[in-house]
Amino acid sequence: MNKKATISIDGKNYDFPVLEGTVGPDTIDITKLYALTNNFTIDPGFTSTASCESSITYIDGDKGECYYRGYPMDELAEKSTFLEVVHLLWNGSLPTKDEWFEYSEAIKNHTMVHEQMKSFFNGFRRGSHPMAILTSVVAAMSAFYPDSTDVNDLDQRKIAARRMIAKVPTLAAMAYKYSIGQPFIYPDNSLDYSENFLQMTFGVPAEKYKINKVLSRALDKIFILHADHEQNASTSTVRLAASSGVNPFASISSGFTSLWGPLHGGANEAALNMLREIGDVKNIPKFIEKAKDKNDPFKLMGFGHRVYKNYDPRAKVMQKTCHEVLSEIGKKDDKILQVALELEKIALKDDYFIEKKLYPNIDFYSGITLNAMGFPSTMFTPLFAVARTAGWIAHWKEMYLDPKNRIGRPRQLYIGEKPRKFLELKDRS
Numbered sequence: 001m002n003k004k005a006t007i008s009i010d011g012k013n014y015d016f017p018v019l020e021g022t023v024g025p026d027t028i029d030i031t032k033l034y035a036l037t038n039n040f041t042i043d044p045g046f047t048s049t050a051s052c053e054s055s056i057t058y059i060d061g062d063k064g065e066c067y068y069r070g071y072p073m074d075e076l077a078e079k080s081t082f083l084e085v086v087h088l089l090w091n092g093s094l095p096t097k098d099e100w101f102e103y104s105e106a107i108k109n110h111t112m113v114h115e116q117m118k119s120f121f122n123g124f125r126r127g128s129h130p131m132a133i134l135t136s137v138v139a140a141m142s143a144f145y146p147d148s149t150d151v152n153d154l155d156q157r158k159i160a161a162r163r164m165i166a167k168v169p170t171l172a173a174m175a176y177k178y179s180i181g182q183p184f185i186y187p188d189n190s191l192d193y194s195e196n197f198l199q200m201t202f203g204v205p206a207e208k209y210k211i212n213k214v215l216s217r218a219l220d221k222i223f224i225l226h227a228d229h230e231q232n233a234s235t236s237t238v239r240l241a242a243s244s245g246v247n248p249f250a251s252i253s254s255g256f257t258s259l260w261g262p263l264h265g266g267a268n269e270a271a272l273n274m275l276r277e278i279g280d281v282k283n284i285p286k287f288i289e290k291a292k293d294k295n296d297p298f299k300l301m302g303f304g305h306r307v308y309k310n311y312d313p314r315a316k317v318m319q320k321t322c323h324e325v326l327s328e329i330g331k332k333d334d335k336i337l338q339v340a341l342e343l344e345k346i347a348l349k350d351d352y353f354i355e356k357k358l359y360p361n362i363d364f365y366s367g368i369t370l371n372a373m374g375f376p377s378t379m380f381t382p383l384f385a386v387a388r389t390a391g392w393i394a395h396w397k398e399m400y401l402d403p404k405n406r407i408g409r410p411r412q413l414y415i416g417e418k419p420r421k422f423l424e425l426k427d428r429s
């Protein structure tokens with residue numbers, strides 16, 4: 001039976017089809033609303049608005065569950081690898097043995113970047129934030145790889161996607177090396193994806209880099225947790241940018257820009273800075289009161305989520321990974337972790353957080369973990385971007401395959417001046 005929704009305007013009823021998904025809320029298809037009623041809808045922040053149909057990720061915010069192509073994300077984090085998850089998000093299935101061999105070898109063949117990109121980095125001030133460098137050099141990839149910029153060519157789309165998965169870690173490591181004045185380290189294709197990233201980031205030409213398997217496995221899990229998250233701000237930015245038909249590198253670079261914001265992918269850096277500012281468990285009540293004070297712009301960074309009104313499942317895996325990493329490096333009594341654990345405990349018992357359903361999100365423990373692994377806080381968002389490139393390219397591909405895809409062009413509720421006559425300067429008072 002086809003469900004419908006009826007909207008009544010000035011006593012006249014208009015029916016609109018209700019679309020049902022596999023799981024989750026139904027959606028009212030208002031494509032024809034303006035043509036039929038001369039009305040727009042308005043939904044700042046898109047709290048009740050679906051922008052597209054998608055088969056990639058499903059989030060159950062009330063239950064605190066997240067699925068990549070139907071697989072529980074936390075199960076993938078424990079049992080799969082990031083590169084397998086990239087394949088899953090892009091193709092819709094985990095790779096078979098034959099698929100894995102071709103795909104993993106192909107990614108390895110793209111890990112190096114065009115040698116001339118090195119001089120591109122030299123244009124930046126040494127201490128530049130790695131995200132300032134990355135947002136630029138990823139967009140610049142269209143200048144270095146013009147043979148994979150035609151979005152209407154399926155082969156070029158595939159090569160562009162593989163180039164971004166393979167090269168973004170290399171560029172992120174280069175951005176870090178450049179910011180600390182150390183030489184770039186080339187990829188080592190004898191290593192797996194996360195091991196390679198660690199050696200490009202922390203290796204030096206003066207000595208052989210020793211891989212710590214506990215840390216590389218933890219990083220791989222962190223990449224899986226950050227790989228995709230439905231229509232979040234940066235993914236929606238990529239979809240909107242790509243809807244104009246611009247080349248893939250420019251589209252994905254728009255995701256980097258949006259992700260950098262402290263309310264989104266920059267929250268991990270902001271959360272660690274906040275925990276450092278709190279400094280000691282005795283200071284927690286003061287900061288909880290600040291977070292609750294309507295007149296104080298302070299928010300508990302790493303808390304709250306637009307979709308999760310329960311514990312972010314990624315935060316649970318992140319907390320466990322945090323303990324694994326801190327134990328491995330002999331810092332299991334890390335003071336900042338104690339502050340985080342106590343802050344979570346107090347906040348989750350406080351009526352304000354309970355009423356507003358504010359729980360720790362993925363960013364609450366990621367900063368502590370990455371800091372313990374040796375990453376400076378300026379590298380937290382670049383790491384998030386390395387992982388989220390998987391989701392961005394998967395949504396970018398899905399958008400192009402969607403027959404309903406058209407350029408995104410929202411309307412508005414105009415509240416400005418009524419049309420008025422121009423007055424010459426001499427006639428103005």
Ligand code: SDX
Nearest residue numbers: 229232263264265267291299300301302303304305306356
């Ligand atoms: C990510 O969308 C995604 O999926 C994002 C992400 C992904 O994987 O892509 O999950 C990654 O961005 C995680 C979120 C990281 N950001 C933070 O941790 C920053 C702190 N959190 C908040 O800024 C906020 O919770 C957001 C931005 C995450 C969500 O914002 P919403 O959905 O617009 O909610 P809101 O700001 O309207 O808050 C609702 C109420 C408000 O109070 P009232 O005006 O109703 O009285 O809750 C309050 C807010 O003031 N509130 C908080 C709070 N978060 C919301 N109060 C104190 N501390 C907080 N952290």
